Amino acid sequence: MNAQKSPVSKNGTRSKNSLDAHLGDEARFIRSWLENPKIAGAIAPSGRFLARALAQCVNPVAPGPIIELGPGTGPVTQALLARGVPASKLILVEYEKSFCTLLARKFPGVKIVRGDAYRLADTLKGILTEKPSAVVSSLPLLTAPEHDRLMLVRQAMELMGENGRFVQFTYGVKSPVPTHLGDSLHVRIQALAPIWLNIPPARIYIYRPANGPTSFKEPPDVIDELLRKSRRAAQEIRAEFFEARARIVSNGRRAGR
Numbered sequence: 001m002n003a004q005k006s007p008v009s010k011n012g013t014r015s016k017n018s019l020d021a022h023l024g025d026e027a028r029f030i031r032s033w034l035e036n037p038k039i040a041g042a043i044a045p046s047g048r049f050l051a052r053a054l055a056q057c058v059n060p061v062a063p064g065p066i067i068e069l070g071p072g073t074g075p076v077t078q079a080l081l082a083r084g085v086p087a088s089k090l091i092l093v094e095y096e097k098s099f100c101t102l103l104a105r106k107f108p109g110v111k112i113v114r115g116d117a118y119r120l121a122d123t124l125k126g127i128l129t130e131k132p133s134a135v136v137s138s139l140p141l142l143t144a145p146e147h148d149r150l151m152l153v154r155q156a157m158e159l160m161g162e163n164g165r166f167v168q169f170t171y172g173v174k175s176p177v178p179t180h181l182g183d184s185l186h187v188r189i190q191a192l193a194p195i196w197l198n199i200p201p202a203r204i205y206i207y208r209p210a211n212g213p214t215s216f217k218e219p220p221d222v223i224d225e226l227l228r229k230s231r232r233a234a235q236e237i238r239a240e241f242f243e244a245r246a247r248i249v250s251n252g253r254r255a256g257r
Contacts, residue, residue, distance in 0.1 A: 047240055050169060050198040051079035054136055057167045057192075057206060060084035062133035067124070068092045069117040069137040072099055074106050076138055081107070091127065093117045118148050120155040131161045137168045141176035153177055154185060157209055166207040175205050186210040197237060199244040
């Protein structure tokens, strides 16, 4: 059987939609980053260890939906579903149209909203029927002006109420929301242990309303749990290493063109 060829445009090049169907998630993400680095943020999707750690920060049975910001190709979405979050409770806010199409195909039953996460209240207007229990963000906050970061967290807190939590990861060395502004935002800021096995290493911050519950137990260390299961962990660490190496080689080749 002959392989089906992609449609070719009048100028002899394959259409963008056709290429999307053949690209892997890494290639889609890299192309999106090349086209608009500020929107895509990172050079590659979140690694499996980081995605699992983010998912551990939410309570899958808490009342209310869970909002994911900037899901991209869906590694954190997949981890949230594996954590036990029902698909019907997930609302994904994604700006890139091609990612929205991909997410709809990969995650049936999950609600996908195409819109600007930094205008969260407007983007979710008429969609929410109850207060979200958590917002999980993969947005590249450090590429945004500080004012926009603060407005995003403030909007999320107003939508969630006193029991909500805003979960954000960063590759930076400091909280994307400056800690000295926590009081003025009326939020408490908690830094979790670094995810050293993510490439590059990342850190998760949790922002909670200052008037909310004071007790919050840090999620179990996903890395320690995996390392205790040494054989499986070794296989996954090896896979993560080779995936990262492939990304670096691919990026180097693209840069040399």
